[in-house]
Amino acid sequence: MARCSPLPPPNWSRIFSQDELAQHDGAADEDKPIYVAIKGTVFDVTTKKAMYGPSGGYHCFAGKDASKALGMSSLKVEDCVADYSGLDEKERKTLDDWYTFFEKRYPIVGKTADA
Ligand code: HEM
Numbered sequence: 001m002a003r004c005s006p007l008p009p010p011n012w013s014r015i016f017s018q019d020e021l022a023q024h025d026g027a028a029d030e031d032k033p034i035y036v037a038i039k040g041t042v043f044d045v046t047t048k049k050a051m052y053g054p055s056g057g058y059h060c061f062a063g064k065d066a067s068k069a070l071g072m073s074s075l076k077v078e079d080c081v082a083d084y085s086g087l088d089e090k091e092r093k094t095l096d097d098w099y100t101f102f103e104k105r106y107p108i109v110g111k112t113a114d115a
Contacts, residue, residue: 033046
């Protein structure tokens with residue numbers, strides 16, 4: 001499928017608290033866009049609602065910074081946390097690859113308060 005419109009420029013000025021980000025998991029408020037944060041950068045993944053919304057296989061990543069889980073290739077809710085300090089070198093590379101993947105696909109709408 002062709003992608004005709006370029007991504008909007010990143011908005012680095014919007015800062016999300018953890019609570020605010022949690023409102024964007026597709027379930028807390030269905031009308032709000034769905035966000036996933038990686039290494040403190042918040043991406044708008046609403047175009048993939050089927051994956052990240054309440055019934056999607058990757059819903060565990062929505063409304064939070066899921067860096068650790070992405071690095072570990074884990075879908076466990078307890079791994080979906082921002083602190084990725086425990087990741088080894090290989091897992092950090094996996095995490096960085098996911099960051100690049102998201103950066104190419106999804107608009108950046110802000111960053112997390114603790115980033
Ligand atoms: C049996 C295991 C798995 C299968 C068969 C699978 C399958 C897939 C497929 C087919 C896609 C591409 C979907 C599309 O673009 O339409 C995808 C994307 C993805 N997978 Fe998996 N996956 C598996 C496990 C995992 C695990 C353990 C993780 C944890 C990090 C993961 C994270 C992701 C993410 C973040 C995407 C990108 C979604 C997007 O934004 O487009 N997957 N997976």
